Amino acid sequence: MAPPTRILIVEDDGHVRRLLRAAIQRAGHEVTEAGTAREGLSLIDIVKPHTVLLDLGLPDRDGLEMIPLIKSRSDATLMVVSAREDVAEKVAALDLGADDYLTKPFDTEELLARIRTALRHRLASHAEREVIKAGDIVIDLGHRRVTRSGKDVHLSRKEYDVLAELAKHPDRVISHAQLLRSVWGPAHETRVDYLRIVVRNLRQKLEEDSSRPRVIVNELGVGYRINSGEKVLD
Known part of the structure; x- marks a missing residue:
């Protein structure tokens, strides 16, 4: 059986949070709640949600400012759930990176339907990049399996988690702080x-010559990147 999807609710109204939690849990999802922007950003690093429901009227930060912050540190589907009905607000939210916008009040069945749609799109998108190749290294994110020249490579949990974070963004530099937040948590960044x-x-375990790495490359003072594709870059 597939593990339940993780939903993070970032909403300052406790009553609304309770209603959302009850409906989403009935649908079989795991739910985490945050009442402030600061708490929400912290929980994104800890919980690693699949979907974030974001209210724009937060007490410590405007929700529109939160959208690029969330998108920069998570690949979760971001759904704005707000009482703001102005079209310009909706356009601004979507332009900033929100994946959907639902105006309060709303029917919980509609919310659940939109969550199901968002999760289907997310799975379809991830399936396209579930297997990453770097020379003779194959990283199968869907099955948490790593092989080298066709043979399984045994990795510790932390080793796999770091490699997976790099593989999710092939050929892109991932900062030290981002890797540490994702794998060890924000307290260790x-x-x-x-x-x-x-x-x-x-x-x-992975390099032909670990003193001259060609798969996991260091960007001095910034972070690491993984070289993907059939041909490993020099």
Whole structure:
């Protein structure tokens, strides 16, 4: 059986949060709640939700400002759930990266239908990049399997999680802080030494010559990137 999807509700009204939680849990999803923008951003790093329901009227930050912040640190589907009916607000939210916009009050069945649609689109999108190749390395994110020249490579949980984060964004530099937040949590985002140890272990297991890495490449002072494709870049 597939694990339940994770939904994060970022909403300052406790009554609305309870109604949303009850409806979403009945549909079989896991729910986490945040009452402020600050709490919501923290939970995104910890919970790693599949979908975020975002209210725009938060007490500590305008919800529109939250949209690019959420999209920059998570691949979750972002649905705005707001009482703001102005068309310009809706356009602004969508232009900033929101995937959908639902105006309060709304029927919970409509919300659940939109969540189902968003999750289907997310799965379809992810299926296209579920398997990443880097030379003779194959990273199967769907099955949490890594092979080298056709043979399974045993990785610790942290090693796999770091490799998976890089593989989700092939050929793109992922910062040290982002990797540390994603794998160890926000409290450890300055512990670059943790990351270096794991990357060193990964290179020993995956690289032809770990002293001259060609798969997991260091961007000095910034982070790491994974070279994807049939041909590994120099």
